[in-house]
Amino acid sequence: MEDVLDVYTRPYDAKRPVICMDESPKQLIGEVREPIPMQPGKVRKIDDEYMRFGTAEIFGAIEPLKGKQFYEVQPTRTKADWARFIKRLVDEEYADAEKDCSGHGQPEHAYGWIAVRSFLSRGGTSHQ
Numbered sequence: 001m002e003d004v005l006d007v008y009t010r011p012y013d014a015k016r017p018v019i020c021m022d023e024s025p026k027q028l029i030g031e032v033r034e035p036i037p038m039q040p041g042k043v044r045k046i047d048d049e050y051m052r053f054g055t056a057e058i059f060g061a062i063e064p065l066k067g068k069q070f071y072e073v074q075p076t077r078t079k080a081d082w083a084r085f086i087k088r089l090v091d092e093e094y095a096d097a098e099k100d101c102s103g104h105g106q107p108e109h110a111y112g113w114i115a116v117r118s119f120l121s122r123g124g125t126s127h128q
Helices: 002-007 079-093 112-121
Strands: 020-031 050-063 068-074
Touching: 020 079, 050 079, 068 079
Parallel strands: none
Antiparallel strands: 020 050, 050 068
């Protein structure tokens, strides 16, 4: 764990940026009944019943040493969606950076960017 935390104490290097990525599914919900507004001496009242409008996926990347953040909202969460998000970061936001996806020392992540490029070069449209 200390090795991972040491990454954040390194000086900023534009050629080797530290980028943290994650994804999160979210439920899209709405109110069934209109909330009762707050009044003097009374709190706003909200019914706990809700309508479900499906789900969405939030992909995020943060470069903590520079303070940059990138987010994308997608209607689905597939390998292809995630690969396209990473490809956009690699090709557009970090085109001049060295490509070393060490994945916190996990060898299976070391070639993540190569896998993304390979996946997308083969069509990358499979929704798995």
